[in-house]
Amino acid sequence: MFDVKFDHHEPTAENIQTFWFKPTQPVRYTAGQFIELHLPHDKPDERGPKRWFTLSSSPEDKLISITTKITPDCSSFKKTLASLEPGTKLKMASPMGDFVLPKDDSIPLLFVAGGIGCTPFHSIIKYLKDTGQKRDIRMIYAANTLEEVAFKSLFESLDKFEIILSDPPKDWQGKSGRIGAGVIQQASEDSKRHIYLSGPEPMVEKLIEELKSLGVDEKSIHGDYFPGYQPI
Numbered sequence: 001m002f003d004v005k006f007d008h009h010e011p012t013a014e015n016i017q018t019f020w021f022k023p024t025q026p027v028r029y030t031a032g033q034f035i036e037l038h039l040p041h042d043k044p045d046e047r048g049p050k051r052w053f054t055l056s057s058s059p060e061d062k063l064i065s066i067t068t069k070i071t072p073d074c075s076s077f078k079k080t081l082a083s084l085e086p087g088t089k090l091k092m093a094s095p096m097g098d099f100v101l102p103k104d105d106s107i108p109l110l111f112v113a114g115g116i117g118c119t120p121f122h123s124i125i126k127y128l129k130d131t132g133q134k135r136d137i138r139m140i141y142a143a144n145t146l147e148e149v150a151f152k153s154l155f156e157s158l159d160k161f162e163i164i165l166s167d168p169p170k171d172w173q174g175k176s177g178r179i180g181a182g183v184i185q186q187a188s189e190d191s192k193r194h195i196y197l198s199g200p201e202p203m204v205e206k207l208i209e210e211l212k213s214l215g216v217d218e219k220s221i222h223g224d225y226f227p228g229y230q231p232i
Contacts, residue, residue: 001091001092001093001094002023002024002025002027002091002092002094003023003024003025003089003090003091003092004021004022004023004024004064004089004090004091004092005021005022005024005086005087005088005089005090006019006020006021006084006085006086006087006088006089006090007020007021007022007063007086008020008086009082009084012067012150012151013147013148013149013150013151013152014145014147014148015069015070015071015148016067016068016069016070016116016148016150017067017068017070017082018056018065018066018067019065019066019067019068019081019084020057020063020064020065021063021064021065021066021090021092022062022063023064023092027064027094027095028059028095029055029059029064029095030059030095030100030101031055031058031059031100031101031120031123031124031126031127031128032054032097032099032100032101032120032121032123032124032224033054033055033095033096033097033099033100033120033123034052034053034054034055034095034096034097034099034120035052035053035055035064035066035092035093035094035095035096036050036051036052036053036092036093037050037051037052037053037066037081037090037091037092038050038090038091038092038093039051039077039080039081039090040080041076041077041079041080042076042080049077051077053066053068053119054066054097054099054119054120054123054198054224055095055119055120055123056119056120056122056123056151057123057126058123058126058127058129058130059123059127060126060127060130060131061126061130066119067116067119067122067150068081068116069115069116070082097224099120099196099198099222099223099224100124101124101135102194105133105134105135107136107192107193107194108136108137108138108190108192108193108194109135109136109137109138109193109194109195109196110137110138110139110140110184110187110188110193110194110195110196111124111137111138111139111140111196111198112139112140112142112179112184112195112196112197112198112199112207113139113140113141113142113198113199114142114143114179114197114198114199114200114203114204115142115143115144115148115199115200115226116150116199116226117197117198117199117200117204117224117226118141118150118151118155118198119150119198120198120224121139121155121196121198122150122151122154122155125137125154125155125157125158126154129154129157136159137158137159138158138159138160138161138187138188138193139155139158139160139161139162140162140163140164140179140183140184140187141155141161141162141163141164142163142164142165142166142178142179142199142203143163143164143165143166144165144166144167145165145167145168145169146163146165146168146169146172149163160187162174162175162187163175164176164177164178164179164183166178179203179207180207180210181207181210181211181213181214181216182214184207184211185211185214185216191217192220193220194220194221194222195211195216195220195221195222196222196224197221197222197223197224198223198224198226199224199226200226201225201226201227204223204224204225204226205223205225208221208223
């Protein structure tokens with residue numbers, strides 16, 4: 001557990017905000033890991049005053065950040081988060097999790113994000129940019145609308161980046177509908193490519209089972225689950 005001071009927040013996409021915090025002591029973490037934020041609020045539910053968030057910042061950033069949906073009907077926890085004043089002191093649990101880059105940098109990767117599941121990929125890709133590292137990474141980002149696609153400019157720097165919209169605009173030229181295992185397998189184009197899935201828990205669970213049924217090696221599939229979100 002360590003202390004942080006809230007610094008500022010900024011809009012990242014439609015109904016999505018990034019919140020920046022300054023640790024009171026050095027914090028080391030690996031891109032793609034998550035923390036637990038302790039935030040007392042007026043109407044705590046069964047989860048109490050804490051929530052899990054993937055860090056969306058790069059380990060090279062001076063501040064650490066989380067990125068989450070903030071809507072008019074959001075929970076008491078998120079309403080309190082959105083109303084934080086700069087300098088407010090909070091506590092975070094130390095970063096943890098194994099949804100991180102493989103140590104072997106020769107392994108080709110396919111990142112598949114569903115909505116807010118893009119956050120670990122932002123942390124990873126920005127870290128690679130910050131450190132000048134090169135990896136063979138392709139990415140698919142499934143969202144409801146184009147306005148809800150976060151960190152678009154960074155993701156477009158990848159060699160191959162594709163957006164799939166479930167509610168596309170009339171002039172949309174890309175793919176539309178719900179993402180399925182067939183689309184993922186086609187985008188992979190390589191049996192050695194590891195597939196990283198991040199998004200709403202039902203979506204990730206469904207895609208993992210579908211990929212395994214298509215014969216994709218279970219050892220090459222990595223999942224990051226976001227509970228409480230609806231499938232994209």
